[in-house]
Amino acid sequence: MKNIALLSGAAALVFLTGACQNRKDVRTPKYNIVYIMTDDHTAQMMSCYGSPYAETPNLDRIANEGVRFTNSFVANSLSGPSRACMLTGKHSCANKFYDNTTCVFDSSQQTFPKLLQKAGYQTAVIGKWHLESLPSGFDYWEVVPGQGSYYNPDFITQDNDTIQKHGYITNLITDDAIDWMENKRDKDRPFCLLIHHKAIHRNWMADTCNLALYEDKTFPLPDNFYDDYEGRPAAAAQEMSIVKDMDLIYDLKMLRPDKNSILKATYESFLGRMDKAQRAAWDKFYDPIIKDFYKQNLSGKELANWKYQRYMRDYMKTVKSLDDNVGRVLDYLEKNGLLENTLVVYTSDQGFYMGEHGWFDKRFMYEESMHTPLIMRLPKDFTRKGDITELVQNIDYAPTFLELAGAPVPEDIQGESLLPLLKGEKPENWRKALYYHFYEYPAEHMVKRHYGVRTERYKLIHFYNDIDWWELYDLTKDSSEMHNLYGQKEYEPIANELKEELKRLQEQYNDPVRFSPDRDKE
Structure with a gap:
């Protein structure tokens, strides 16, 4: 049984109305929802989560002006399944999108955007979709096919056309999101906008303006970088080791004509999307690094450390563009008088390994990948600030957005609304396990x-x-x-x-x- 909280003016009036089918007369102010989700952005690379490396001032702005969830987790640490959990409010076993290799998301099923539409909301999704089927339940959508490309990416439009746009993908997604808010929505109606970034997904190709950043930084290896996986045979059997599995050409950009790797052709296809100016800037930066790398002829722990340093720098450069673009969205909302009536959510589809256990990628139930950042800037009627420590999961987003909108929360949704936590309540019956x-x-x-x-x-x-x-x-x-x-x-x-x-x-x-x-x- 789920309850619904109604906010009127600056005061929160709580109506204990019982099951969702008894809530037809519920009314709430129509808050906007801006949901920003990145791919593979881990909490340990955000300064608002205490990162000693990454500086994320615009993400910090959301956390400082709102709330930071310290025990936020996913139900299935993989991009497509995680997105399906978020959209449906259900575990993979219920929404039937189990993995990225065998599944197509059933777009006819119930999702929170469809339910928000019924409640009078305009809905839009822009950026990465990664669910194989086309989006449904959105008044506007424009998504990248598959993983998308960092440079001059393709987009699939609602007209079922595939168009190529010129520029860097994080900027382009933000451009489209702001354009939709400014020019394409009905400004007399509330909206829910999903801004889904490709960043910071592998292979961490930074914008040309950020290529030179962080080259003076040296990152200490995690204490368990050389984990021997004693007592953990599944951990030992993985193929996501920085030392063994991180590709020198595809991941670390060490392209040379006489060198080969399994993913070389894929990387070259990415470079082939660049225009002359982009490619010139890219080569100007990487050519000296490539020359120096092959000259050193590193091996063993020296090579492992070199790979780790390049990985960390590339990842942080990609984060920089993401953070800058989050700032653009916040500035737009503030300038246009929308910020105080909008729930702004920032999260990632899962966490990521930054060398812990010697790894990159995600998938495991271990903390770095199961844990995901979650910060929210709340509408003005909410006074809650600071940390929220309860156990929450990405299946909770759907009922939260529905309850905020005053829409019924169907009983088959498996997540729990976070609205009581956002109001500063401490529910006695909150979950004790995930x-x-x-x-x-x-x-x-x-x-x-x-x-x-x-x-x-x-x-x-x-x-x-x-x-x-x-x-x-x-x-x-x-x-x-x-x-x-x-x-x-x-x-x-x-x-x-x-x-x-x-x-x-x-x-x-x-x-x-x-x-x-x-x-x-x-």
């Missing part, structure tokens, strides 16, 4: 299938399919998840308790991939 399930195997990076449960202190993971392996972590003592406690006698009561909670969540979400706690004890 469910996670990753399905994409075998596939790129070869992360094995697994599901699990995370509480405030503990995490239990079960790797299955071609493996049967359990892992247990005490996050207060081992935040880096280096020491698997499963099977240790003193932790058996905790493991059994977490298995019961895991079974409960699998039944609650009707996930057919289940285990039997009783059988496992045999």
Whole structure:
């Protein structure tokens, strides 16, 4: 049963109306919603989350003027599935978009943009879609095919045309978003705008104006960069190692005619999209680095460190453009008198590894990829500021937006509205555990299938399919998840308790991939 909060003027009036079907007479002010989502932007690369490396003043502005969620997580750490969870408010087992390799999103199913349309909202999505089917439930949309290209990208329009635009993709997506707000919407109606960036996805190609940034920075390797994965065979079997799997040409731009790699042709196709000026600026910057790299002929830990430094610099340069463009959106909203009546949300489709465990990419249920940044600047009627520490998940966005809009929240939505938390309430019955399930195997990076449960202190993971392996972590003592406690006698009561909670969540979400706690004890 879900309740709905109505805001009138500067005061919040709470109506306990029961189930959604009894809320037909509910009325609320029509707040706008601007939802900005990036790809693979991790919290440890945002200064508002304490990053010692990245400076993100415009993202910090959202956090400083609003709220920062410190325990925000995804249900399936992979781009397409994460987006499906966000749109539907349901886990992958319910929305049926399990992975990026075998699934097409059923665009006929219920999504929060469709429900907002019924409530009188204009809806728009601009940028990365990555769900294979075309968008539905939007009055306006313009999306990039697949992953999109950083330079002079293609866009698919509502007329089902594919057009190429000239420029850098983060700028272009923001241009279109601002243009829609300024010129294409009905300004007498509330709106929900989804701004979905390609950045900061692999292969981290920075805008030419930012190429020279951060070259003077040296980044310390994470303490577990040379993780030996003892007691964690699934972690050992991955193919997302900076040392072994990060491509020198595709990822790190060390292109030379006599050098080859599996992804060389793909990288060359990206360069081929550039105009003469863009390519000249690119080559002017990278040519000396390429020459110096091959001259050094690095190997072993020296090569590993070199790859890590280039990765970090490229990633940060891509973040810089993203942060600048978030600032453009905030400035537009403020200049046009929209900021105080708009919920501004910034998040990513999942977290990312910045060398932790020696990795890049995501997928695992470990903290760096399951955890995702989530900051919000609230409308003026909300007074909540600072950190929100409750366990939240990306399935919660849909019911939050619907409740904010005064729209009914269907009972089959699995997420919980964050509105009580945004009002400063401390609900006694707030969830104590989160469910996670990753399905994409075998596939790129070869992360094995697994599901699990995370509480405030503990995490239990079960790797299955071609493996049967359990892992247990005490996050207060081992935040880096280096020491698997499963099977240790003193932790058996905790493991059994977490298995019961895991079974409960699998039944609650009707996930057919289940285990039997009783059988496992045999």
